[in-house]
Amino acid sequence: MAADPLIRVTDLSRSFGAHRVLDGVSLDVRRGEAVALLGANGAGKTTLLKILATLTRPTRGRAEIDGHDCVRQAEQVRERIGVVGHGAWVYDDLTALENLTFWLTLGGRRPEPGELQAALAEVDLERVAGDRVRTFSAGMKRRLALARCALARPRVLLLDEPFGGLDPRARKWLEGRLEAFKRDGAALLLVTHSFGRELGIADRVAILAGGRIALDSPRAGLAPDDVQRLYAAHTEEAP
């Protein structure tokens, strides 16, 4: 696994007016590795994710996905990333199958026979493939978002609170899916505000505080209590 990092962030800063949200952030995520990025509200976690997803430009520094600059080579970056954010990117009046057809075709790929059904089966939605998404629960929409993401075969997954709104069964299932992404060689950056299952699949834990990476540590050997204590120490916020 000692290859070049798929995600490389170097001395990255981002300001909104006079307010500096990110101030010299550096972080690498390698192939087959998952990093959980923790931080208090407003710490800049989502801003960092948006810069990596080419949705926001940094004020200073550099962010790269698979060697491609997130500002100057946004098109190449977009071909390599999968994003699951707060919104699931699904249209309520389309069926699950129609939603996947839309996003795959818009991404420039024609669905292969049975490919969409297989993707829905992977996320346990094959029985509702023809149902309108309007009837889906939040957890089902999130699973559909993951199916959309998987179809694009991304090398890098950027996840913003991926376990939010999921019941314990769905959380366990998602954990398994994310482990599968890792086994397939994808790099995962999970932005989170909790200490639950996200940490279970993370190989490293990074804490963003004061606009910087205050801690970047292998998760192995860290008990959940240790993470909470470190989090509280770095963010001055009770978890």
Next chain:
Amino acid sequence: MSYARRALVVAWKDLLVERRSKETLNALLFFSLLLLFVFQLALGPDRERLASVLPGLLWIGFILSGLLALGRTFLLEREHDCWEGLLLAPGDKSAIYLGKLAGNLVVMVAVEALVLALFVLFFNIDITGALPGLALVIGLGTIGLAAVGTLFAAMTAHLRARELLFPVLFLPMEVPVLLGTVQATEALFLGEPLSAVSHWLQLLLAADVIYLTAGILTFDFILEG
């Protein structure tokens, strides 16, 4: 082929959502009907007066319903948090513009056909002879309206005052289109041949080409914000 497929899938998605939700179509139909009632009550049965104002009224009906339809073009993406998805889709973003434009054209033409039929019914006019020419004028005019409207709808989608800004930006840009369509429609209603309005058709065609080209070339920048 991928470019055309991407544009088509955007139009397919928009039309499918509209067919199922009927949000825009229902509102436009009621609005058009209301507009016709107002016109009918305001103008009364004076046929001479009607003949001189009917082309203008017809296009006021088209442009007001168009304003409502076009202004909603990107609200669907906002309401479903899909804007970022469109932005992150690899490939030339102008395919999204053309897809959105095609979806708008279908909805607008459907509403315009109904408004025209109701006009004929409400004002008891005979447009049988003028229909082929009228179809051409309406087609060219609608492309001009939709090309600018789709672009400005994307531009104003994230603004708080978009309901105000959209018509303020849109209507001045449409002056050449309105001038050409109203003049050509008036001449056709008076029974003049299509050749008599060829200069207006040329103006409409030129406006369409300019607006479409501008839309295709600038949409990427507008979407990226």
